[in-house]
Each structure stands twice: as structure tokens, then as C-alpha cells.
Amino acid sequence: MARFHPLPVAAVDRLTDDAVALTLTVPPELREEFRHAPGQHLALRRTIDGTEIRRTYSICSPAPAADGPHTLRIGVRLVEGGAFSTYALKEIAVGDELEVMTPAGRFTLEPAPALYAAIVGGSGITPVLSIVTTLLASEPRARFCLLRSDRTAASTMFLEEVADLKDRYPERFQLVTVVSREEQQAGLPSGRLDRERLTELLPALLPTAAVAGWFLCGPFGLVQGAEQALRELGVPRTRIHEEIFHVDPAPVVTTAIPAHSTVTARLDGRGGTWPVREGESVLDAVLRNRPDAPYACKGGVCGTCRAFLVSGEVRMDRNFALEPEETAAGYVLACQSRPATERVEVDFDR
Known part of the structure; x- marks a missing residue:
């Protein structure tokens, strides 16, 4: 289950005029949780004026040794108007603590002689x-x-x-x-x-x-x-x-949600059933009741909110994260999924 932990910043290295590499220290008790495959990413969160923002950054350091990663290094490039990237380039300093989600992502390679x-x-x-x-x-x-x-x-x-x-x-x-x-x-x-x-x-x-x-x-x-x-x-x-x-922001979706639609979600071994409000995605409905539901970009890009569709039907606004084999097997992006039936059930634990 993806979780956030505070990690101290060990180094801030300027890569270019508009990019930095951040090195984060992983304490011994968290090294197993932050063990990662080469190609995975981290979600970082920050609260600005009472609003939580999350951004995803890939890990550039190699896969860790047997005892887990002692440090993690990510690259951050400035995005025009970007709330987190501007903060990273202009404010983050050695010794600061960042809220970091445990590694996720399937853009990975298992080493083989090829x-x-x-x-x-x-x-x-x-x-x-x-x-x-x-x-x-x-x-x-x-x-x-x-x-x-x-x-x-x-x-x-x-x-x-x-x-x-x-x-x-x-x-x-x-x-x-x-x-x-x-x-x-x-x-x-x-x-x-x-x-x-x-x-x-x-x-x-x-x-x-x-x-x-x-x-x-x-x-x-x-x-x-x-x-x-x-x-x-x-x-x-x-x-x-x-x-x-x-990717550019998604267009406004006008798809109607069936009246009295509900979503049932299993997350970290616990389940619940909640109504879906007009205009909400499956993830939005779950987050109102389970703020620990995993997500990062909410743009259909990172795949952090991947869930298995147990029953019912959904319409995904867009998908830039799941492979065709994953969607064929029944996986959806909760942030992009809107109920197409009155009852929808998803499982974040599969």
C-alpha cells in the first residue's frame, strides 16, 4: 500500500538553468518500503494555502542493494507556473523534509542479457x-x-x-x-x-x-x-x-453519471460503499471518504491510482498510463473513471 513518509533532503544539485536533482535520505526503518525497481517514480506532496498538491518525479538512481536504498535521487525540471517545480528550484534546501510516497510505476526493466x-x-x-x-x-x-x-x-x-x-x-x-x-x-x-x-x-x-x-x-x-x-x-x-x-489538461467531460450511482472500493484491506456525486470520478468519490486512496497526477499519466474493476462499468476519460494488457485484464485509472452503471466496485489492493 502506497504511503507518504517525511524524508530529509541530503543534496540539491543544479543540473541546468531550469532543472535540479534532489537527493533524499532514507532512514533504515523505511528502506524496505522505499525499495524500487529501475524506472519507478515518487509522488511528492505539499500544502499551499490549505490546498494539497502532488507531483510525480522519476527516480534516477539505480536499483538499490540488498539492504534497500540509503538515498533516492530524483530530477525536477521547472514547469512554467508549476507550483511544485518552482518551489523545488527556488526554495528547497539541504535539511528540509519532503513528504514522499513510496515508489510506484510499471515503466521498469528486469535486467536480462539482451x-x-x-x-x-x-x-x-x-x-x-x-x-x-x-x-x-x-x-x-x-x-x-x-x-x-x-x-x-x-x-x-x-x-x-x-x-x-x-x-x-x-x-x-x-x-x-x-x-x-x-x-x-x-x-x-x-x-x-x-x-x-x-x-x-x-x-x-x-x-x-x-x-x-x-x-x-x-x-x-x-x-x-x-x-x-x-x-x-x-x-x-x-x-x-x-x-x-x-500532456495538455483534459477537456471538460459532460458524460452523465447514472442516477444514484455508488462506488464500492477495497483499499488496504478495508472496504466501503459511497455515493458518486455529479461530475465526480471514482477516485474523487473514494477520496471524500478514504483520503488515503493512492493518487499523484490526476491526469491519467502516472498510473498511481490504478485499480481493478471488480464489477460494473466505467468510462475512462483518457489513459496514458495503462498498457492494453492491463485494461484488457480489468484495470482502470480511478482518476479518469466515471461510473457508467449504477453500481461500480473497484479494488486498489490487487
Whole structure:
């Protein structure tokens, strides 16, 4: 069960003009709870003027040793008008305590002796840095190709960390960089990595059919274009893993909720049944009665509120977090689900 714990800030490292890395100390009694797979993320919460806000940030540090993580490191990029990212870049200091949820997310890789690849944009490097660092250190027969896109060289997050990987694993780590807003002296020509360009570029970089897993992370447009390019190149959808860092706000939903609709939810071993008010999602109805229900972004992106639909029907406004296999198996995003039947039952514990 996801829970929040206060973790002290051990370091604040400036990565670029608009991005920092925060290192959090994990006390011995919480190391098992904060054990994470490479690629998972943390939700952080803060209360501003009586309103709680939550934001999700990927862990960039590698998977921990047997005794669990002593520290956790996340990357935070400034978002224009962002309540939490502005706070992180301008106010957070060593010694501060942050409210941090235990790790979540399924954008992960179990190390195996195979070839893997990632296409990332901007801060999308964050979870992939954890994935590739863990893979190359733990599996000597694994190889990884990283294709990363950034606006400029100066805006590139974790530049030194990625360069260090290239130095440590020159035979097993292939790095290709593209910038969209300045010319490079070497490497690929500048410009966006869209579907057309990737369809032409990828077969020249590596044997696409031999890649055991593709990891796409970054803005919605880049991830969507990369997926389309891979499918055109014949890559099975089961080998494509996606995590989107930003999408535009969802449009206002006018779908009517059936009269007298109720939601029954099981959470942390306890259940309850409550009415759903007009305009509410399943998560909203549960939160009014169980404020410990798990969520982070409420935008259909992070997947923290994933629940199993036991009975009834729901309509999901949008879904950028669940794989087709998950939805086919009966999982939904509670933050995006609205009752389509008078009775809906979900289970957050499955």
C-alpha cells in the first residue's frame, strides 16, 4: 500500500538553468518500503494555502542493494507556473523534509542479457538513467542504445552521468544525441525527432527487430511519434514501453453519471460503499471518504491510482498510463473513471 513518509533532503544539485536533482535520505526503518525497481517514480506532496498538491518525479538512481536504498535521487525540471517545480528550484534546501510516497510505476526493466533501447526527450532521461545504469552494472551481457533529444546542449539533464556511462561501458552502451534548437558540431543534424525522422533513423542505428524492449519517455508528441515509427518498422507492441511526462489538461467531460450511482472500493484491506456525486470520478468519490486512496497526477499519466474493476462499468476519460494488457485484464485509472452503471466496485489492493 502506497504511503507518504517525511524524508530529509541530503543534496540539491543544479543540473541546468531550469532543472535540479534532489537527493533524499532514507532512514533504515523505511528502506524496505522505499525499495524500487529501475524506472519507478515518487509522488511528492505539499500544502499551499490549505490546498494539497502532488507531483510525480522519476527516480534516477539505480536499483538499490540488498539492504534497500540509503538515498533516492530524483530530477525536477521547472514547469512554467508549476507550483511544485518552482518551489523545488527556488526554495528547497539541504535539511528540509519532503513528504514522499513510496515508489510506484510499471515503466521498469528486469535486467536480462539482451539488447534494449530508449528514445527520450528532455526530462524523460530521468527514469531511463536508472534503467540503463542498473542494467549495465548487473548484467554483463546486456547492451543498451540511448537516443536522446533536447532543446540545446545547455538544457540537457544528467549530461555528466550519461557521459560517465559511455566511458564505463564503451562496448555495451551506444549514445546518440539530437538537439532541436541549435546546430551540433558532430553527430546527427539538429531538429525534432518526429515519426518520419525516426522511421528513417532507427534502422541505421541498430537492428530494430533484435531489440528486446523499447523505452519511450518524454513529452506526449515525442512518445506518440516514436511509437508510430516503431510500429511501422514492425516492432511488436508488447516490446514497447511508454511513460509520458506532460500532456495538455483534459477537456471538460459532460458524460452523465447514472442516477444514484455508488462506488464500492477495497483499499488496504478495508472496504466501503459511497455515493458518486455529479461530475465526480471514482477516485474523487473514494477520496471524500478514504483520503488515503493512492493518487499523484490526476491526469491519467502516472498510473498511481490504478485499480481493478471488480464489477460494473466505467468510462475512462483518457489513459496514458495503462498498457492494453492491463485494461484488457480489468484495470482502470480511478482518476479518469466515471461510473457508467449504477453500481461500480473497484479494488486498489490487487
